[in-house]
Amino acid sequence: MQTDGMTGQAMSGTSREYDVVVIGGGPVGENVADRTSAAGLATVLVEGELLGGECSFWACEPSKALLRPVVAGADARRIPGLKGAVGGPLDVAEVLAHRDRLSANWKDDDQVEWLDSVSVDLVRGHGRLDGPRQVVVDTPDGGTVRLTARHAVVVATGTTTRLPGLPGLAEVRPWTNREATSAREAPGRLVVVGGGVVAVEMATAWQALGSEVTMLVRGSGGLLPRMEPFAGEMVGGALRDAGVDVRLGASVTAVARDDGRDGPVRVTLADGGTVVADEILFATGRAPRTADLGLETVGLTPGDWLTVDDTFLVTAVAGGWLYAAGDVNHRALMTHQGKYQARIAGAVIGARAKGEPVDDRRWGAHVATADTEAVPQVVFTDPEVASVGLTTREAEATGRRVDVVDYDLGRLAGAVQYVEDYRGKARVLIDPDRGTVVGVTFVGPGVQELLYSATVAVTGEIPVDRLWHAVPAFPTISEVWLRVLETYRDMRKA
Numbered sequence: 365m366q367t368d369g370m371t372g373q374a375m376s377g378t379s380r381e382y383d384v385v386v387i388g389g390g391p392v393g394e395n396v397a398d399r400t401s402a403a404g405l406a407t408v409l410v411e412g413e414l415l416g417g418e419c420s421f422w423a424c425e426p427s428k429a430l431l432r433p434v435v436a437g438a439d440a441r442r443i444p445g446l447k448g449a450v451g452g453p454l455d456v457a458e459v460l461a462h463r464d465r466l467s468a469n470w471k472d473d474d475q476v477e478w479l480d481s482v483s484v485d486l487v488r489g490h491g492r493l494d495g496p497r498q499v500v501v502d503t504p505d506g507g508t509v510r511l512t513a514r515h516a517v518v519v520a521t522g523t524t525t526r527l528p529g530l531p532g533l534a535e536v537r538p539w540t541n542r543e544a545t546s547a548r549e550a551p552g553r554l555v556v557v558g559g560g561v562v563a564v565e566m567a568t569a570w571q572a573l574g575s576e577v578t579m580l581v582r583g584s585g586g587l588l589p590r591m592e593p594f595a596g597e598m599v600g601g602a603l604r605d606a607g608v609d610v611r612l613g614a615s616v617t618a619v620a621r622d623d624g625r626d627g628p629v630r631v632t633l634a635d636g637g638t639v640v641a642d643e644i645l646f647a648t649g650r651a652p653r654t655a656d657l658g659l660e661t662v663g664l665t666p667g668d669w670l671t672v673d674d675t676f677l678v679t680a681v682a683g684g685w686l687y688a689a690g691d692v693n694h695r696a697l698m699t700h701q702g703k704y705q706a707r708i709a710g711a712v713i714g715a716r717a718k719g720e721p722v723d724d725r726r727w728g729a730h731v732a733t734a735d736t737e738a739v740p741q742v743v744f745t746d747p748e749v750a751s752v753g754l755t756t757r758e759a760e761a762t763g764r765r766v767d768v769v770d771y772d773l774g775r776l777a778g779a780v781q782y783v784e785d786y787r788g789k790a791r792v793l794i795d796p797d798r799g800t801v802v803g804v805t806f807v808g809p810g811v812q813e814l815l816y817s818a819t820v821a822v823t824g825e826i827p828v829d830r831l832w833h834a835v836p837a838f839p840t841i842s843e844v845w846l847r848v849l850e851t852y853r854d855m856r857k858a
């Protein structure tokens with residue numbers, strides 16, 4: 365291995381050749397590198413900040429560490445005999461300390477050790493493409509390292525918050541996901557712009573941690589606009605019950621801090637109204653980290669998403685050497701799905717490098733079929749949302765015929781045992797021609813752990829007739845599967 369021996373970091377001012385060069389050491393880049401190294405290919409990973417990426421330090425890990433005490437507390441307050449014991453507010457200092465630990469105190473030593481253990485070299489610094497198979501890295505010591513890839517360059521540079529083009533926005537010093545997950549105290553008043561997953565999760569967390577939260581959600585799509593409408597409605601209802609001021613159809617037209625730089629943020633809305641807060645979080649979607657990546661040297665446009673085929677080759681670049689995996693390809697912006705892509709990309713790069721056959725049939729080892737058929741997602745709010753596969757809207761939009769089976773989770777014996785006055789809903793979409801489940805949405809306390817059963821049903825294309833033999837334990841919430849089958853049977857009889 366071409367390293368300085370101690371940290372696995374390549375020394376600057378040099379040129380090195382590897383089989384595979386991976387740019388970006390988030391969860392996806394790490395997993396691609398692990399898989400190509402396991403395939404016997406000499407692999408180097410280039411990382412400009414912290415190994416582990418957005419997910420480990422400013423997204424999944426810290427946000428879930430903030431949310432777990434909130435959701436567990438909400439559940440506990442619905443359990444007779446326990447509610448009195450957990451009635452008080454959260455211990456904010458303890459929650460933030462827990463968040464710090466689960467974010468490894470923003471240090472990546474463990475990741476560096478792991479990378480070394482899977483025999484992948486690390487070059488720290490900002491990487492850029494410099495023509496076919498070439499990557500140049502600006503290293504922290506001011507030098508450069510040129511890396512040449514014999515087989516593949518993989519871009520796994522992820523995303524940043526997409527901020528709207530509001531005049532004066534930078535002067536307001538808005539929160540992005542980074543501040544929202546790493547803040548050291550709860551602002552007195554927090555405005556959250558957006559109605560997607562980041563917005564509902566962070567509004568849930570900071571309201572419980574003591575902020576007065578106002579959500580400004582533009583348009584008519586409501587909350588969680590990509591999911592079944594009842595998901596956003598139920599989460600919105602619970603946010604309001606928790607004290608969040610959820611304003612739908614509210615568009616921001618201007619932002620400014622009073623008294624110059626340090627006063628409160630004054631937010632002007634399209635209807636002329638204003639909201640004043642201490643901080644403002646923009647949870648307005650993601651932009652690819654490709655603006656300063658040398659894309660122009662290989663005929664691509666800086667700032668664009670990298671469109672790939674189902675084996676993760678960038679479609680607009682000839683020669684079969686440039687791959688893109690994870691958020692940056694815009695297929696499914698979630699860590700688990702990016703890691704799935706990484707496993708497949710690593711395997712296909714290995715197969716192509718060795719001249720082995722590539723199995724790119726649907727559900728084959730070298731093709732990311734689940735990206736289009738079965739993307740699972742959990743929204744860690746109270747109530748939780750867990751979904752996989754199609755929604756009713758997507759089925760309609762694509763002209764796919766589906767039977768829609770709804771079930772009120774509160775009727776289950778397992779739900780009654782779980783918490784008092786359980787409120788939840790399931791929707792299962794069934795392809796009537798093939799008799800298989802093609803989409804599932806659960807909303808309710810504790811539904812996150814039901815999601816894998818739904819994912820197996822969708823990816824396994826298990827016939828509904830066979831699901832009758834998959835017996836859920838009594839009294840658990842998983843009995844929803846039995847009730848859905850009974851409801852479907854009755855629907856078909858009617």
Ligand SMILES: Cc1cc2nc3c(=O)[nH]c(=O)nc-3n(C[C@H](O)[C@H](O)[C@H](O)COP(=O)(O)OP(=O)(O)OC[C@H]3O[C@@H](n4cnc5c(N)ncnc54)[C@H](O)[C@@H]3O)c2cc1C
Pocket residue numbers: 387388389390391392393410411412413414415416417418419420422423424425427428489490491492520521522523541545562653656657689690691692696697698699700701702
């Ligand atoms: C608040 C929030 C919460 C989330 N919660 C969840 C969740 O609970 N579950 C879930 O599945 N997903 C969640 N996500 C989504 C998840 O964070 C992303 O899908 C995931 O991080 C994508 O991984 P990635 O490796 O593609 O990119 P990233 O994690 O963004 O990593 C990219 C890496 O590339 C590096 N890099 C970029 N450009 C260069 C360059 N030119 N040179 C060198 N290095 C470079 C960056 O420093 C970074 O380390 C959340 C997102 C947000 C914003």
Ligand SMILES: NC(=O)c1ccc[n+]([C@@H]2O[C@H](COP(=O)([O-])OP(=O)(O)OC[C@H]3O[C@@H](n4cnc5c(N)ncnc54)[C@H](O)[C@@H]3O)[C@@H](O)[C@H]2O)c1
Pocket residue numbers: 527528557558559560561562563565581582583588589616647648649650697698741742743744
């Ligand atoms: N638990 C999880 O799995 C999890 C948690 C957080 C984030 N993520 C992923 O991270 C990605 C980013 O999440 P997100 O919530 O930032 O994006 P999103 O695309 O889910 O939601 C963006 C929201 O911002 C609104 N918006 C966009 N531009 C706007 C503007 N100019 N003004 C006002 N509102 C605007 C949209 O209407 C939408 O409501 C998502 O793909 C999500 O899946 C996953």
